[in-house]
Structures are given as C-alpha cells and as structure tokens.
Amino acid sequence: MRVTIRLFARLRDLAGSGELVRDVPHPATVQTVWRTLVTEMPALGEYERTMSVAVNADYSRMTASVNEGDEVAFLPPVSGG
Amino acid sequence: MSVPLVAVTSQVLDLQRLVDELAKTGSGDGAITPFVGLVRDHNQGRRVEYLEYEAYDTLAVRALNRIVDEARQAWPDTRVAVHHRTGRLEIGEASIIIAAASPHRAHAFAACRYTIERVKQIVPIWKHEHFAGGDVWLEGATADPEDEVARETAYRIACA
Numbered sequence: 001m002r003v004t005i006r007l008f009a010r011l012r013d014l015a016g017s018g019e020l021v022r023d024v025p026h027p028a029t030v031q032t033v034w035r036t037l038v039t040e041m042p043a044l045g046e047y048e049r050t051m052s053v054a055v056n057a058d059y060s061r062m063t064a065s066v067n068e069g070d071e072v073a074f075l076p077p078v079s080g081g
Numbered sequence: 082m083s084v085p086l087v088a089v090t091s092q093v094l095d096l097q098r099l100v101d102e103l104a105k106t107g108s109g110d111g112a113i114t115p116f117v118g119l120v121r122d123h124n125q126g127r128r129v130e131y132l133e134y135e136a137y138d139t140l141a142v143r144a145l146n147r148i149v150d151e152a153r154q155a156w157p158d159t160r161v162a163v164h165h166r167t168g169r170l171e172i173g174e175a176s177i178i179i180a181a182a183s184p185h186r187a188h189a190f191a192a193c194r195y196t197i198e199r200v201k202q203i204v205p206i207w208k209h210e211h212f213a214g215g216d217v218w219l220e221g222a223t224a225d226p227e228d229e230v231a232r233e234t235a236y237r238i239a240c241a
Contacts, residue, residue: 008137009207010218052205052224057139059203059226073137073205079219080134080141080165080206081118081177081197 001026003033003066006073011051014043024066030055031062033072050077086162087145089136089206094175099162103182107160112186114193118177120170124219127212134167134176137205141165147226148199152181152192155236159183159192165206195239202231 005020012018015037024032030053038045053060054073066072084102100113120132145163152161163179170176179196183189200206203226208219225231 006137008205009135009209010220012135013218050220050223054137054140054205057137057143059140059144059224073140075137075205075224076207076218077220077222078201078203078205078224079208079221080136080204081201 001028001068003028003069004071005033005037006054006071008073009076011044011047011074011076015041026068028066029062030060030064030066030072033066034062034074037074044074047074047076051075052078084162086160087142087149088164089138089141089145090164090166091168092166094164094166094178096175096178096180099164099178099180103160103162103180107182109158109184110182111184112189113180113182114186114189116177116179116193116197117175118197120172120174120176122172124210124212127210127214129172130211130213131172132170132176133209133211134165134170135207135209136165136167138167140205144204144224144226145200148196148203151199151232152195155195155239156183156188156192158185159188161192161196163196163200165200165204167206191239195235198235198238199232202228202235 052075181192
C-alpha cells in the first residue's frame with residue numbers, strides 16, 4: 001500500500017526532500033514506514049531515539065497502525081518560539 | 082475583521098491586533114499580558130545573521146490549540162492567543178507573540194509563561210540558524226504532548 005512520508009528540518013535536508021511517496025507492506029505500523037525509509041537512507045537512523053512521529057497530522061507512536069493513503073511524518077526535536 | 086486566536090503564518094506578527102482581539106471579547110478581564118519572542122543576534126557563541134523557521138503547519142496549529150486549551154483548564158478564567166511566524170526572519174523581528182487575558186493579572190502572567198514553555202516543548206516548528214560562517218538546525222525537545230512530566234515542568238515554571 002502507498003503512504004506519503006513527510007520530513008522536516010534536518011531530516012528533510014538529510015533525505016533531500018520533504019515529501020516522499022513509498023509502498024509499504026500491509027499491515028504496517030509507523031515503525032514499518034520508518035524501517036523502509038532508513039533502509040533506503042541509513043543516515044536518517046540517528047534520529048530514531050529523539051524524533052517524534054505523526055500520522056495524518058496528529059502526534060502518534062511507532063506502534064500505531066498505518067493505512068493506505070496515510071501521511072506519516074517524522075519530526076526532529078522541535079525548536080520553535 | 083476578527084483575528085484568529087491561534088495562527089502559524091509567514092506574515093509579520095502584530096501584537097496590538099492580538100491584544101485588541103482579546104480586549105474586545107472580554108469585558109470581565111482586568112489584565113492582558115503580552116509576550117514577544119525576538120530573533121537575537123547571538124546564540125551559543127555564534128554571531129547570528131538571520132533565522133529561517135520551518136513548521137509542520139497543520140500539526141503546529143493543532144499543537145497550539147492544544148496548549149491554549151491546556152492553559153484554559155489550568156486557569157479557567159483565562160484566554161490565550163498565540164501566533165507563530167515562519168520563513169526568514171531578520172535580527173530583531175518577532176518570531177512569536179502571545180497574549181493572555183484574565184480577570185486577574187497573576188493568572189494572565191502564568192498562562193502567558195505556560196504557553197511559551199509549552200510551545201518550546203511540543204509545537205512542530207524548527208529554527209534554521211544562519212550564522213557567520215555556516216548554518217545549523219537547532220534541536221530542542223523531543224515533542225510528546227502526552228509527556229506529563231514536561232507539562233508539569235511548564236506549569237511549575239509558569240507559577241514560579
């Protein structure tokens with residue numbers, strides 16, 4: 001199934017793009033999407049322990065299930081304000 | 082035209098419009114406390130030239146709304162408005178404006194402080210610092226709105 005991946009800040013720079021579309025096996029979790037991404041781009045792996053994740057623009061968890069057409073975002077530690 | 086109480090925008094921020102919006106809708110209020118976050122010219126020993134702010138807009142607005150709701154639960158008579166800017170900002174420009182209105186000044190000050198502390202914890206916005214000789218993405222807190230320890234920390238700072 002197909003998902004849209006959103007990346008921000010330094011994760012976006014490392015990947016060279018802020019939006020990617022990828023096919024992942026079904027059923028999938030956020031973790032499945034992340035593994036797909038890191039297999040393709042190992043440099044992103046350094047964020048595994050510090051990033052946050054979101055599904056369809058709501059904060060989520062690595063164990064959350066992902067469905068066809070979902071937008072899955074990986075977020076480095078934030079620095080707004 | 083009414084001003085939204087929560088916004089993420091590339092437009093120049095206007096504190097007075099935010100204060101006016103709160104003032105015109107709260108005849109029981111005795112105080113409005115403003116906060117303005119500015120781009121400063123130095124950070125961790127570096128001479129900052131400008132900042133670029135990037136946001137996950139949809140989630141950032143949701144996170145700001147969550148914070149405004151949290152503040153209302155903590156200080157039920159208090160209303161908070163907050164606008165965050167994105168894009169390139171020069172030294173001295175406002176990156177965030179917050180205003181808190183309440184019948185009591187102590188609650189307004191506390192809600193205002195709580196809001197900026199929570200913004201730094203859970204709103205998906207990032208600073209890309211351009212300094213003399215290079216650039217760096219600043220990374221602070223791992224955003225987790227369900228982290229009660231972080232929320233308690235913000236509350237304690239707000240009430241100090």
